Amino acid sequence: MNAILTLLPRYKKQLIAPSLVLLLTIVLDSANPFLNRMIIDDAIPQRNLSLLLKILFGLLAITAGRALFGFYKEYTFDRIGVLLYRDLKDQLFTHLQSLHFQYFDNISTGELMSRLGEDLENIWRSVSFGFRLLVEQALYFLIGLTVLSLINLPLTLIILAVMSPIAYIALRFEKKIDQNFGEISDLTAELHTTAQENIAGVRLVKAFARERFEIRKFMSKNQRNYELNNEQATIIAHHFPLIELFTNLAVLVMIALGAGFVARGRMTLGSLAVFTGFIWNLIWPLRELGWLMNTAAQFNASAKKIQAIFDISPQVADAPGLSHHSLSGDVAFEHVYFSYEADSVLNDVSFRAHPGDTVAIMGATGAGKTSLIGLIGRYYTHAKGRILVDGCLTEEIPLDDLRGAMSIVPQDTFLFSESIRNNLTFSRHEASDEELAHALSIACADFVFDLEDGLDTVVGERGVGLSGGQKQRLAIARAILREAPMLILDDATSSLDMETEYQLLKNLKSIQHQRTTFIIAHRISAVKNATTILFMEHGTIVEAGTHEELVALKGKYYEIFREQFHDFDALQEVI
Template sequence: MNKIFKYVCRYKALVLIPTVFMLANIILDMINPLLIKDLVDKVIIGKDFSLLLTISISLLVITLSRAIMGYFKEYLFDVMGTKVNRDLKLDLFNHIQSLNFKYFDNMNTGELMSRIGEDVDNIWRTLSFGLRLFIENAIYFVFASIALFYLNWKLALACISIMIPIAFIAMKLEKLEVETYDKISDQNAELNTTAQENIAGVRLVKAFSREKHEILKFLDMNKHNYNLNMNQSKILSKYFPPIEFLTNISIVIMIALGGYLVIKGEITIGVLVAFNGYIWNVIWPVRMLGWLTNLLAQNKASYKKIMKILNTKPEIVSDKNCLCDHSIQGKISFNNVSFQYNDTLILKNITLDIPSGSTIALMGTTGSGKSSLVNLIGRYYDVCSGEILVDDINIKNFDISSLRKSISIVPQDTFLFSDSILENIRFGKKNASLEEIETACNLSCVLDFINDLPDKFQTIVGERGLGLSGGQKQRLSIARALVGNSPILILDDSTSALDMETEFQLLKNLNNHKKHCTTFIIAHRISAVKNADLIVFMDNGEIIEKGTHTELLSLKGKYYEIYCEQFKDFESLTDNDSNEKEVI
């Protein structure tokens, strides 16, 4: 818990001030039974009515003081817990943002949402309420026990000794509860993941009429979650009654033994009444020990989950003496680059020299390593051998943030935020002017579509671009990439949903763009790559062909085969036209 207490230490005043109020509150509460003792012994039995007003005013002042201090104590402790909750969520989110692609390849969204939401809230409840109550009850127990021994050590010893077994019960309860909440936390993450995936993919579920299957799947997981919570309830029901029983026995002992001591004259009735007031200040902390143990068990399980994320270090980080302000021109070199992922060799000895401002096209079968190759440029993954140079400088010598700001990428999976079209495009450059945005939209052939919308750039896009066609989403993503005017542009199969005419116009716009950046185009259509300065054909992680469109056709290799496959209908049509002319 050391890391959590570091957050608490940020707000020393919000810990110190309410703690002072808490101690003052407890001390005043300890005075009450003594005043009641004097009220019984001296006023009611001793008939000294001159003390009645003094004792009554004292009790009233103590009650009002405790109410005022209690308010500030509760409020300030809650403020402290809320601030820690805010800081922990922010730091956890920031840390998640710093982690590499590989971490998210093996982590689902629902689990991360559970950690940021439910688990952080468990810690907040513990800090703002549970931990404070635990400390307060511990102080109450100590002060009240001292007062009980002061009043009569025999009666105090008899009442408190019966509560010793409760400590052993609480220790056993805490161990079982931590194990149970650990399982509940994992199951909640799975449940959240299933719900999130089904809600996000509800159209696919309905399209395949799989509602019943998904409901049954969720029902099964929910039943498992129910069983875990029932198991937790059984643990509480097993250990709480003994705690209640033992604390009630102490009341019976106090009444029986206390009454006997009054009859013998060892204590007065006022002492017994005061003893009753103090014994409840011992009983309530002990009774709440089970509930607090339950809360602390939740906190411990959540803390382990959160720390597992916070202790995960990003594998790809910037060097201490990295270049931060280098103006990248866009020259890129791959020198014998190999890349391995999960013990599988994805890329094998790739060597390429790409001049600044040129356009390189990557083609190949699915899984040949095209996307992996461009992902290495921004260090989303690191090479396992060889090196990548940008402007003749190893990319590992650049500050990662600076390097990535010099790269605009349109990934295969087109993602749009639930925001306006304007803000989605401005994501590529936060301070982009409307003129820059319109220029980018014009280049990506999406400006006319936006202007036809009722709210134009202020039109709200649904989750992940809901309501837009695949081609519209791709063109908006390209506009987002272009608005940054980065020296390196990567289009990862980003025109696949466009018709041939729109694709031709878009690529023509990019070629004629006055700021001609180094452009990577990953595509499966010859029409998208034929005008590139260099076309690279990949297969099984290796470059098997490279050259211009004309050079690759003359090789009559893989590229030529695809060309023939894609244009065979056109060639057939041309042959038929020629035959008809000959007949005529």
């Protein structure tokens, strides 16, 4: 809610004109009943045609004015609502970009899409129409109540007594519908997540012939969604007709008692006409009360979800007053410990990589390899120890400088649903075609130029339409293109055949003197030429050295070496 309220002052100048028009429209509406009274009490009894024509002209002018002002009012308030929707969406997306990696580890894409979509749209509708209608109806009610009390206070009090149960009905309705909308909002996020994951993984679903299971899973959630929406319809059906009943009953009582007041001479027929006109100033706000409560419940449920995101502060952020750093890629870990939630991931990790070094990291799945390189860029915050880049603690280096000095190929290759050119220039948007061709050549991705549209070939989401090896080579080319002092390859050659991997690593070696390279791999062939090889087990570096040193050590690395090269005697020449 705070995030929304902080945006509203931006539009206070834009709200002045439509607010004045809103008041003017209400004034024009309020003039109608008095003109009707003049027709009934003066023009018709006196057969004053001139007065009648003037009144009719006035009614026509009021009608035209209401239409003109109504258009301006609706358009302007809707436009402000759209501006708020746009700015709030920008602000939410910007905030999401600032959040730490761990936040995204624990939330689904579908839920975030639901917040950016349906929940923001609920807020937009509430602000652009709901709140404006609330203010408008409140003013109509107050004006109507004042005028009715001045015309005939006893009749007004009786009418209010007849309509008083509506307040209780509205409060009960709001309580029930608010809880219902909260549940619908949560379930909508689950539905989006289920659909998004299924569509993203549709090839896996079909490969395992799990279509029926996925359909049943989706239909089960959708059935619950139907039940909640049906529950909402039931709540509305139980309350709205009662509101209609009491408002209609108020009209009936007003006609019956008003006729009695006229018959006894306590009111003129024209005054009764005014009373009849202004009673709708009470009836319509009360009739709209149920709808407004419905809108308010939607707004409240969605605003809570949106505010919950804004309330999350980035766990990794720049400290104030940091100075710019130009980095060369000298990396040092000193007795570093790291835990993910309650699980210990890294324990007493220490090593040093000088600019131009190649550090290879090996170990079984879950050994902490990816977590280790993630700490260099402060993707996560370590618990103990020191991590230094160019002799400075990573906490003392602005994130833009630190991450700007890194180029990474992650485990899960991701390509945007855009052209190959745009995917490559994501790392350096000003790169020329010659630089793109050079990066593709180093990454052994020359296949791009065999495609019909070359660099302008559009790839599907996550690189659909390309093989796993092609996607990895494009990701490597993207990383090379950045020309960052630190290059991180996280299992980046796992989908390549041995020949392509050999050529790619040979190409990388020709440029590695320009940058510090970290390679996570499971193949000896990918790491044996590294300056330093770190072998990890249960979050600890258990062996460190060159290929020759680790083979001579005959420890963990040596065991994997023998597994991958069974004919050890024939490999002595390689060693």
